[in-house]
Amino acid sequence: MLTLERVTKRFGGITAVHDVSLEVRQGDLLGIIGPNGAGKTTLFNVISGYYRPEEGRVRFDGHDVTGEAPHLICRRGLTRTFQIVKPFGNLSVLDNVTVGALTRIAAVREARAEAEQVIERCGLAAHAATHAKALPIGLRKRLEVARALATHPRLLLLDEVMSGITPTELAGMIDLVRRLHADGLTLIVIEHIMAAMMRLAQRIVVLHHGERIAEGTPAEIASDRRVIDAYLGDEFSLAEA
Amino acid sequence: MAGLIPHRGALVLFGAAALFPLVVRDAFFLDSVVLILLWGALSAAWNVAGGYAGQVSIGHASFFGIGAYSSALMVTRFERNPWLGLLLGIALSLIAGLVIGFLSNRLKGPYFALSTIAFSQVLLIAVSRWRGFTAGAEGIPVPFRPGFATLGLSHVAWVYVALVVAILYYLIQVYLERSRLGLQLAGVREDEDAAEAVGVASRRLKVLAVASSAGLTSVCGSLWAQYIGFVDPAYVFSVDLSVRFALNAIIGGVGTALGPYVGSLLITTVETYLRAQFSGIRTGFTGIYLILYGAVLIVVVRFFPEGLVGLASRWWLRRPGRARAAGAPGPA
Numbered sequence: 108m109l110t111l112e113r114v115t116k117r118f119g120g121i122t123a124v125h126d127v128s129l130e131v132r133q134g135d136l137l138g139i140i141g142p143n144g145a146g147k148t149t150l151f152n153v154i155s156g157y158y159r160p161e162e163g164r165v166r167f168d169g170h171d172v173t174g175e176a177p178h179l180i181c182r183r184g185l186t187r188t189f190q191i192v193k194p195f196g197n198l199s200v201l202d203n204v205t206v207g208a209l210t211r212i213a214a215v216r217e218a219r220a221e222a223e224q225v226i227e228r229c230g231l232a233a234h235a236a237t238h239a240k241a242l243p244i245g246l247r248k249r250l251e252v253a254r255a256l257a258t259h260p261r262l263l264l265l266d267e268v269m270s271g272i273t274p275t276e277l278a279g280m281i282d283l284v285r286r287l288h289a290d291g292l293t294l295i296v297i298e299h300i301m302a303a304m305m306r307l308a309q310r311i312v313v314l315h316h317g318e319r320i321a322e323g324t325p326a327e328i329a330s331d332r333r334v335i336d337a338y339l340g341d342e343f344s345l346a347e348a
Numbered sequence: 349m350a351g352l353i354p355h356r357g358a359l360v361l362f363g364a365a366a367l368f369p370l371v372v373r374d375a376f377f378l379d380s381v382v383l384i385l386l387w388g389a390l391s392a393a394w395n396v397a398g399g400y401a402g403q404v405s406i407g408h409a410s411f412f413g414i415g416a417y418s419s420a421l422m423v424t425r426f427e428r429n430p431w432l433g434l435l436l437g438i439a440l441s442l443i444a445g446l447v448i449g450f451l452s453n454r455l456k457g458p459y460f461a462l463s464t465i466a467f468s469q470v471l472l473i474a475v476s477r478w479r480g481f482t483a484g485a486e487g488i489p490v491p492f493r494p495g496f497a498t499l500g501l502s503h504v505a506w507v508y509v510a511l512v513v514a515i516l517y518y519l520i521q522v523y524l525e526r527s528r529l530g531l532q533l534a535g536v537r538e539d540e541d542a543a544e545a546v547g548v549a550s551r552r553l554k555v556l557a558v559a560s561s562a563g564l565t566s567v568c569g570s571l572w573a574q575y576i577g578f579v580d581p582a583y584v585f586s587v588d589l590s591v592r593f594a595l596n597a598i599i600g601g602v603g604t605a606l607g608p609y610v611g612s613l614l615i616t617t618v619e620t621y622l623r624a625q626f627s628g629i630r631t632g633f634t635g636i637y638l639i640l641y642g643a644v645l646i647v648v649v650r651f652f653p654e655g656l657v658g659l660a661s662r663w664w665l666r667r668p669g670r671a672r673a674a675g676a677p678g679p680a
Binding site (some may be wrong): 126155157176177178182186187188189194195196197202205206208210211213214215218233254255257258286309 | 526527528531532534538539541542543544545546547548549550592
């Protein structure tokens with residue numbers, strides 16, 4: 108479904124992403140982990156069209172979408188969320204999600220109905236009329252996911268949707284992601300919360316200083332010496348997951 | 349009838365304007381009504397770009413001036429119908445709007461606003477210098493020729509012309525609030541990048557909003573030139589005027605359909621009153637109303653950014669026994 112071929116992104120003298128290739132097949136749930144500054148969000152920005160890479164190609168469903176405008180990539184079926192959530196503050200939760208729904212549905216009434224369903228599915232029904240700026244961070248993260256879902260993506264890129272939320276909210280979010288995957292959505296998830304990542308991901312790619320240093324199943328990654336040195340630390344054990 | 353309830357404010361305002369000439373025949377008051385409606389419409393036009401799309405421009409006088417000159421020159425230099433000038437003004441303003449729209453994709457917030465000011469001043473200088481074509485800084489007196497085709501109308505007739513335009517612009521804004529385009533535009537206003545991520549063509553919509561706003565402003569400029577009978581470049585391209593368009597909308601309620609008209613009602617009335625009071629003391633008067641505008645603007649932006657309309661609807665919803673209606677339209 109998605110292929111990255113030797114993608115390199117530079118900002119002046121800094122190489123944020125260096126020669127990264129990866130492949131995502133339909134139905135996958137791929138995790139991306141790595142220390143801060145490893146280039147994970149930059150990679151998402153390249154995939155979703157916000158940055159054009161200096162080298163390499165991005166292919167979605169066989170089409171070369173390298174550097175294509177973000178809204179066009181969304182219409183192709185690839186939607187991303189933002190690490191620092193970007194709600195439409197002065198709009199209600201329902202209106203936020205409706206904007207997403209309007210990408211596939213022309214009629215406002217139908218789009219709203221669709222948005223209501225998505226809100227239900229994401230557990231936000233109680234807050235549908237609330238202005239987004241009045242929501243606490245946990246619900247804002249949910250809204251971010253709901254709004255992205257309303258665009259009917261076939262591939263969803265989630266950027267740290269589990270950070271900064273309470274343990275209860277975390278459990279809810281893990282459950283949501285699992286449900287979405289079970290319903291057929293292909294996902295790429297950036298996360299720092301290893302417990303969640305180990306539970307959800309089928310495969311994990313590890314980035315460090317912009318390079319892919321490891322790829323494999325959660326078990327393989329947890330025992331990979333390079334990954335432990337770069338990111339996980341010796342104390343981490345799979346039993347915690 | 350129930351479908352009209354959200355528009356009760358507009359019904360009151362426009363209804364009163366429609367009935368006014370039947371009751372009052374004094375030219376001074378009729379003139380005030382025409383101006384309130386025209387400035388309201390101009391602020392509504394500004395609102396399309398500034399309120400609904402979030403592209404705050406302080407250079408809309410550019411389009412007003414283009415419209416005014418187009419119609420004035422069409423009549424005086426080419427001896428054609430002012431309506432033709434109006435159409436030409438729209439075309440030229442759309443082009444100018446596309447240029448400004450392009451700038452809005454390159455510059456953010458205050459820098460964009462500055463660029464719009466620059467644009468209007470460049471036009472002012474160009475028009476003032478081009479004496480051979482535009483009669484330069486002296487301005488153009490527009491002859492009054494009675495008849496609808498030549499827009500030579502009585503005060504009463506002008507009230508209804510202005511009313512039609514005002515209602516039309518009100519409806520355009522209402523459409524923007526309810527439509528797919530309007531919702532997407534609201535997304536762009538709130539967060540451009542986020543809107544792009546969910547499929548909204550942010551850059552294109554911004555240009556569309558600014559260009560449309562330009563065209564709408566130009567129409568009013570053309571009508572105004574025929575109404576007032578004199579086009580002075582220092583006035584029609586002035587920053588004062590640009591600020592005025594934004595001011596009415598912001599005070600009344602930026603991003604609401606009725607806001608520009610409520611704002612215009614307040615500001616135009618105050619200004620007319622001040623002008624009547626201090627008509628002998630020119631320099632003193634200029635200072636007074638600018639200070640007043642500034643003070644009101646600061647108070648509004650600081651304490652009730654949703655404007656008078658927003659304030660009124662909050663108060664309305666808080667009355668005892670009132671159930672919370674389903675979500676307020678547009679921004680809070």
